[in-house]
Amino acid sequence: MMISKTxxxxxxxxxxxxxxxxxxxxxxxxxxxxxxxEKTESFTRPAPTQPIKPTIPSANRYQEDKVFLENAxxxxxxxxxxxxxxxxxxxxxxxxGGMWMYCDSAYYFPERNSLDAFxxxxxxxxxxxxxxxxxxxxxxxxxxxxxxxxxxxxxxxxKDPKVTLTTDSLDYDMNIEMGWYTRGGKLQDxxxxxxxxxxxxxxxxxxxxxxxxxxxxxTKDGYRMFTxxxxxxxxxxxxxxxxxxxxEGANDTILTTAGRYNTQTDNAILTARSTxxxxxxxxxxxxxxxxxxxxxxxxxxxxxxxxxxxxxNPQPMVLTDTARKMTLIGGYGEYDDSLRRAYSTDYPxxxxxxxxxxxxxxxxxxxxxxxxxxVWPDSLARALSAETRARLQGYTSASEIADEMNIEVxxxxxxxxxxxxIGQLRGFAGGFFKMLEDLKKERMKADKSGxxxxxxxxxxxxxxxxxxxxxxxxxxxxxxxxIVSDSTAVVPSGPRLDKLGRDSTxxxxxxxxxxxxxxxxxxxxxxxxxxxxTMIYQEYDSMLYLIxxxxxxxxxKQVYGDKINVHFNxxxxxxxxxPEKGFLAEYxxxxxxxxxxxxxxxxxxxxxxLSRLDVEGNVExxxxxxxxxxxxxxxxxxxxxxxxxDMKERTLDKLKFWPETTGSIYPIFLIKPAQKxxxxxxxxxxxxxxxxxxxxxxxxxxxxxxxxxxxENYFKDDTxxxxxxxxxxxxxxxx
Numbered sequence: 083m084m085i086s087k088t089x090x091x092x093x094x095x096x097x098x099x100x101x102x103x104x105x106x107x108x109x110x111x112x113x114x115x116x117x118x119x120e121k122t123e124s125f126t127r128p129a130p131t132q133p134i135k136p137t138i139p140s141a142n143r144y145q146e147d148k149v150f151l152e153n154a155x156x157x158x159x160x161x162x163x164x165x166x167x168x169x170x171x172x173x174x175x176x177x178x179g180g181m182w183m184y185c186d187s188a189y190y191f192p193e194r195n196s197l198d199a200f201x202x203x204x205x206x207x208x209x210x211x212x213x214x215x216x217x218x219x220x221x222x223x224x225x226x227x228x229x230x231x232x233x234x235x236x237x238x239x240x241k242d243p244k245v246t247l248t249t250d251s252l253d254y255d256m257n258i259e260m261g262w263y264t265r266g267g268k269l270q271d272x273x274x275x276x277x278x279x280x281x282x283x284x285x286x287x288x289x290x291x292x293x294x295x296x297x298x299x300x301t302k303d304g305y306r307m308f309t310x311x312x313x314x315x316x317x318x319x320x321x322x323x324x325x326x327x328x329x330e331g332a333n334d335t336i337l338t339t340a341g342r343y344n345t346q347t348d349n350a351i352l353t354a355r356s357t358x359x360x361x362x363x364x365x366x367x368x369x370x371x372x373x374x375x376x377x378x379x380x381x382x383x384x385x386x387x388x389x390x391x392x393x394x395n396p397q398p399m400v401l402t403d404t405a406r407k408m409t410l411i412g413g414y415g416e417y418d419d420s421l422r423r424a425y426s427t428d429y430p431x432x433x434x435x436x437x438x439x440x441x442x443x444x445x446x447x448x449x450x451x452x453x454x455x456x457v458w459p460d461s462l463a464r465a466l467s468a469e470t471r472a473r474l475q476g477y478t479s480a481s482e483i484a485d486e487m488n489i490e491v492x493x494x495x496x497x498x499x500x501x502x503x504i505g506q507l508r509g510f511a512g513g514f515f516k517m518l519e520d521l522k523k524e525r526m527k528a529d530k531s532g533x534x535x536x537x538x539x540x541x542x543x544x545x546x547x548x549x550x551x552x553x554x555x556x557x558x559x560x561x562x563x564x565i566v567s568d569s570t571a572v573v574p575s576g577p578r579l580d581k582l583g584r585d586s587t588x589x590x591x592x593x594x595x596x597x598x599x600x601x602x603x604x605x606x607x608x609x610x611x612x613x614x615x616t617m618i619y620q621e622y623d624s625m626l627y628l629i630x631x632x633x634x635x636x637x638x639k640q641v642y643g644d645k646i647n648v649h650f651n652x653x654x655x656x657x658x659x660x661p662e663k664g665f666l667a668e669y670x671x672x673x674x675x676x677x678x679x680x681x682x683x684x685x686x687x688x689x690x691x692l693s694r695l696d697v698e699g700n701v702e703x704x705x706x707x708x709x710x711x712x713x714x715x716x717x718x719x720x721x722x723x724x725x726x727x728d729m730k731e732r733t734l735d736k737l738k739f740w741p742e743t744t745g746s747i748y749p750i751f752l753i754k755p756a757q758k759x760x761x762x763x764x765x766x767x768x769x770x771x772x773x774x775x776x777x778x779x780x781x782x783x784x785x786x787x788x789x790x791x792x793x794e795n796y797f798k799d800d801t802x803x804x805x806x807x808x809x810x811x812x813x814x815x816x817x
Contacts, residue, residue: 632645646658
């Protein structure tokens with residue numbers, strides 16, 4: 083029985099096992115089918131008929147510290163253990179207070195109060211701020227944004243009504259309403275374009291700051307500003323300079339380290355040691371330096387100052403004109419670039435170095451300017467000998483010159499020449515007389531009769547003179563071809579004459595420097611020194627005019643009078659004129675002086691020494707002739723109408739009085755004090771400008787330009803002639 087039941091039990095157990103496995107398999111298959119059915123069912127749901135517009139009835143959606151999702155076409159919340167995350171797409175709109183943010187899609191973190199926005203990102207606040215980017219990472223708690231460029235927008239752009247800032251990455255702080263970039267950017271308003279490596283801008287305050295490789299380009303005038311640090315106000319268009327800065331314009335260049343530049347009016351206030359370089363049309367440069375400078379581009383006027391505070395290490399204003407070889411130094415100075423005029427006060431010093439020996443000039447006030455004179459081109463001076471120029475200088479027209487030189491002119495029709503004749507006229511501007519010589523050769527023809535005589539074919543009128551008269555006046559280096567091609571050129575009524583009466587139609591303009599020293603003026607050169615209340619130096623005629631109480635020294639000699647005119651030739655003085663009254667004195671020994679007085683006096687110099695002296699009218703002289711043993715034992719007093727003195731090797735060589743002479747000779751030991759001096763004699767040695775070698779350089783005794791007391795007292799005496807008395811005071815000035 084037991085054995086027979088065993089197979090049945092085994093079969094039953096096997097059946098149970100098979101049935102259990104089948105149930106398990108069926109359950110697994112059913113679960114898989116259910117998942118597939120659920121997934122398939124999600125795709126078959128109908129699409130939303132309107133955008134998702136979340137509403138929170140109990141909340142105020144205008145909250146400065148809360149970011150709200152205002153709109154999206156779709157929203158998905160993936161399961162996350164640590165925080166809620168919403169994925170929104172399509173016409174996405176966020177808001178925090180008055181700031182609206184737009185994008186194509188975003189990750190929104192409500193608990194964190196932040197979002198990451200992607201694609202066509204926009205941030206808008208009223209009508210004052212607009213920001214465009216490809217990506218936005220926004221922290222609503224801190225109210226800070228990071229915007230970057232990408233596929234949808236190639237650059238980040240921040241705009242307010244008048245300013246546009248562009249970069250590839252921008253940080254923006256809503257709390258202080260400021261954006262900044264660190265990898266290069268550009269800010270542009272209606273006047274300037276500024277680029278830099280680092281930059282920041284506040285639409286609220288209109289203030290911008292730039293650092294590293296800063297470049298400002300003015301779109302109105304085209305000038306550029308280069309610096310490493312700059313503050314800029316987009317409302318006032320004022321740039322504040324804080325470090326080394328270079329401003330380059332068409333005519334001016336400014337170098338400074340501190341100041342303010344108004345880019346709208348082109349005015350600048352430079353508050354640290356600065357330099358302005360002015361360039362003219364010929365690229366000649368005038369440089370103005372000062373501890374502080376006020377610059378006005380519209381009027382082309384610059385004013386330079388020296389600091390008054392010793393703690394600021396003050397340095398004087400310096401104006402340098404390299405083209406005219408002049409430097410002007412002072413406590414205050416002005417330069418008018420349009421008129422090429424300079425002005426300086428506060429102990430000004432002018433150094434004129436166009437000659438080999440520099441001329442130093444001091445006064446209470448110094449003014450410099452440029453005088454334009456018409457001169458013959460250098461080629462004319464070389465083409466004519468001195469004899470020929472002297473012979474022709476009296477002629478008033480080119481035709482008279484041609485007749486004098488026996489030259490027949492070409493038959494040039496009245497008016498402008500034909501193109502084929504331009505080559506024949508080319509020499510007019512640069513070599514007029516050379517052309518005449520060429521024409522002379524062309525006009526010489528053999529006489530048809532075979533006599534061998536040259537016959538001039540006289541024109542009905544002097545066509546050369548007519549053609550010259552019909553030419554426009556040449557005021558620069560324009561060649562003849564340019565003049566001919568201008569059919570609108572003004573035709574003058576007749577030849578223009580120079581000071582010698584010559585036809586000056588083809589003279590050219592040339593600039594010459596003029597300097598005026600006003601008030602207690604004094605000058606210094608190695609060979610000559612002088613003082614006067616007013617001095618005028620003209621480069622044109624190489625003249626120095628001394629007006630009111632002038633005194634001039636040369637070695638041991640001094641000359642003074644009502645006026646003195648000094649002429650310079652190359653590096654030395656060659657002549658001094660006293661046109662109204664002159665007095666010459668030479669130191670011999672203590673209390674003894676050679677003296678000479680007259681109505682008109684002319685002194686000639688050679689090698690820096692007096693070589694000849696001519697005196698006219700009421701000549702009076704006292705001199706001590708040197709004996710052969712180099713001693714002095716007599717005094718000679720002579721009066722006459724005219725006098726000529728020739729000097730040789732610093733000693734008297736010839737002496738000539740005429741037409742009548744009266745005089746006396748006195749032994750020195752019998753001379754009375756009153757006989758030693760002529761009426762009006764004064765010895766001004768204490769007033770003489772001096773230099774001394776100090777600290778490895780030459781400097782003036784009054785280095786800062788202070789006026790010595792003796793000089794100040796001298797110019798206070800307005801009527802010296804009425805107070806002159808014979809004798810010498812302890813200070814060297816007569817009482």
